Amino acid sequence: MIDTLPIHTQVTTASRLTELDPAHIEFGKIFSDHMLVVDYHDGAWQEPHLVPYGDMAVSPANSALHYGQAIFEGLKAYHQADGGVALFRPLDNFHRLNASAARMCMPPLPEELFMQGLKELIKLDAAWVPDAPGAALYVRPFMFATDGFIGVRPSDSYRFVIFTCPVGVYYTKPLRVRFEQQFVRSAEGGAGYAKAAGNYGGAMYPSKLAQEEGYHQLLWTDASAHQYVEESGTMNVVFVIDGCLITPALSTSILDGVTRRSVLQLARDWDIPVEERRISSLEVVAALQAGTLQEAFGVGTAATIATIATIGHMGHDYDLPTPAADALSRRISAALEAIRTGTGEDAHRWMVPV
Ligand SMILES: *Cc1c(COP(=O)(O)O)cnc(C)c1O
Numbered sequence: 001m002i003d004t005l006p007i008h009t010q011v012t013t014a015s016r017l018t019e020l021d022p023a024h025i026e027f028g029k030i031f032s033d034h035m036l037v038v039d040y041h042d043g044a045w046q047e048p049h050l051v052p053y054g055d056m057a058v059s060p061a062n063s064a065l066h067y068g069q070a071i072f073e074g075l076k077a078y079h080q081a082d083g084g085v086a087l088f089r090p091l092d093n094f095h096r097l098n099a100s101a102a103r104m105c106m107p108p109l110p111e112e113l114f115m116q117g118l119k120e121l122i123k124l125d126a127a128w129v130p131d132a133p134g135a136a137l138y139v140r141p142f143m144f145a146t147d148g149f150i151g152v153r154p155s156d157s158y159r160f161v162i163f164t165c166p167v168g169v170y171y172t173k174p175l176r177v178r179f180e181q182q183f184v185r186s187a188e189g190g191a192g193y194a195k196a197a198g199n200y201g202g203a204m205y206p207s208k209l210a211q212e213e214g215y216h217q218l219l220w221t222d223a224s225a226h227q228y229v230e231e232s233g234t235m236n237v238v239f240v241i242d243g244c245l246i247t248p249a250l251s252t253s254i255l256d257g258v259t260r261r262s263v264l265q266l267a268r269d270w271d272i273p274v275e276e277r278r279i280s281s282l283e284v285v286a287a288l289q290a291g292t293l294q295e296a297f298g299v300g301t302a303a304t305i306a307t308i309a310t311i312g313h314m315g316h317d318y319d320l321p322t323p324a325a326d327a328l329s330r331r332i333s334a335a336l337e338a339i340r341t342g343t344g345e346d347a348h349r350w351m352v353p354v
Pocket of ligand 1: 234236256301302
């Protein structure tokens, strides 16, 4: 690793760490003491700064607020069995951030800036990484336009920020989901593959309607036929039918999840048949009716694996069997947890120590 980048560091004089109760951490509400801030202007990334976490002043005319020129990432750092801290596949997030940036006409970040800034931030706030089983430090990198200009064109200046939040065990009740066949999250040729801010704002209304009907989230379908499964909420989705792991193939409308990638790799390592292809709501319903749909689960950084218990289709709810102790979703969960905490073999070198 190149260790030459100077990072201006202003250490907080008022740490909030003593206010943290590791037994009661509410997701996304508690922020660690520091954040990384890097500005881009005059065609170049400027010096990075580590500063106390806090509010920041921006122009009310910036194009992130008006036109959604804003992108983000999400990854986690884990306390290791040997006492250290390590990140799960951070370079995958780095590459996806730059893919999102390209789609939104934003400048790419240099790898050293991302990686070194990230590592220094986590070293500085290492005491905030919870060590309870299943807990982690959630890391939120993001970039937004900062020009004070309301014309509709890419901004000339940007800010890149990383802050972190300790998160407890992400306990999810088995999910109730339903197919969404009217509203769409994203369309082929759109920006669904990017972690661009507007994708999430636009998904809130259909999700809210489903929640009012008693579902936790949606099973999004494609924008033209409203038939083929895309994702579940803000997670990728996996079905196990007749012992075969099936997930929608990637496209410009689907987010290329790091958890998805990891789950597919583990299944292939274990010689489980894997299919990345189109899968329709009718195929899922037919498998539910035939009893061949053994498991369905969402996969993403926040929950890792979120078991689906019920799938709604055209006003009818289909219940899935409760996953057995040796169910694939449970084996995958356990294997990923072991890799992330340094207790299992990391055959693909996914963990990066800070
Ligand atoms: C972030 C995200 C995912 C999951 O990606 P991970 O890298 O596994 O966290 C899936 N779908 C959408 C829409 C997302 O925003």
